[in-house]
Amino acid sequence: GENVEQHPSTLSVQEGDSAVIKCTYSDSASNYFPWYKQELGKGPQLIIDIRSNVGEKKDQRIAVTLNKTAKHFSLHITETQPEDSAVYFCAAIPSNDYKLSFGAGTTVTVRA
Amino acid sequence: SAVISQKPSRDICQRGTSLTIQCQVDSQVTMMFWYRQQPGQSLTLIATANQGSEATYESGFVIDKFPISRPNLTFSTLTVSNMSPEDSSIYLCSVEASQIEQFFGPGTRLTVL
Numbered sequence: 001g002e003n004v005e006q007h008p009s010t011l012s013v014q015e016g017d018s019a020v021i022k023c024t025y026s027d028s029a030s031n032y033f034p035w036y037k038q039e040l041g042k043g044p045q046l047i048i049d050i051r052s053n054v055g056e057k058k059d060q061r062i063a064v065t066l067n068k069t070a071k072h073f074s075l076h077i078t079e080t081q082p083e084d085s086a087v088y089f090c091a092a093i094p095s096n097d098y099k100l101s102f103g104a105g106t107t108v109t110v111r112a
Numbered sequence: 113s114a115v116i117s118q119k120p121s122r123d124i125c126q127r128g129t130s131l132t133i134q135c136q137v138d139s140q141v142t143m144m145f146w147y148r149q150q151p152g153q154s155l156t157l158i159a160t161a162n163q164g165s166e167a168t169y170e171s172g173f174v175i176d177k178f179p180i181s182r183p184n185l186t187f188s189t190l191t192v193s194n195m196s197p198e199d200s201s202i203y204l205c206s207v208e209a210s211q212i213e214q215f216f217g218p219g220t221r222l223t224v225l
Binding site: 032034036041042043044045046049089093098099100102103104105 | 113116143145153154155157160204208212213214215216217218219221
């Protein structure tokens with residue numbers, strides 16, 4: 001099955017700086033890569049996703065990049081704000097499946 | 113997207129008892145899933161709730177411990193049976209909306225004493 005590794009496990013950044021989270025996956029058949037943000041006491045929220053036919057996708061201060069050859073994808077948050085503090089999870093789904101395989105999560109803290 | 117609600121939002125239960133968690137979605141969906149999130153951990157898929165047939169369980173999860181119902185395309189329940197403190201977790205339902213995207217409910221925070 002798919003194995004997703006996520007780094008770092010914790011990330012502390014100064015407000016206004018950028019944050020980058022990286023994930024690698026094992027199954028070359030994976031073709032859908034969502035990112036979820038989970039705030040304390042809430043369920044995971046889908047914030048951005050990318051499909052394997054695209055190398056990069058942006059949505060305001062958030063961007064995701066995908067390198068299919070190296071089997072890794074990354075989340076970039078620019079101009080971080082205190083409300084970006086949360087746990088972020090990457091995930092992957094192989095093309096012949098519907099089940100999400102999650103990374104271990106990254107706790108992001110934005111210092112004011 | 114889809115709007116998903118769960119009941120209860122949290123509960124504290126005694127060991128040996130059972131708790132049924134409800135998941136309601138605001139539109140008809142084919143795929144519904146149940147996850148467990150242990151404290152400080154990632155999400156683990158328990159089962160896929162199939163409408164009109166038995167749920168499909170992942171390795172390590174069995175129907176006797178986690179019976180699931182899916183009476184229609186907008187509702188599902190997960191029961192945590194014969195609970196022990198090790199069952200203390202957040203239980204989340206999710207749905208697959210259009211084009212493979214999955215959306216999660218707010219979760220049920222369960223503490224077993």
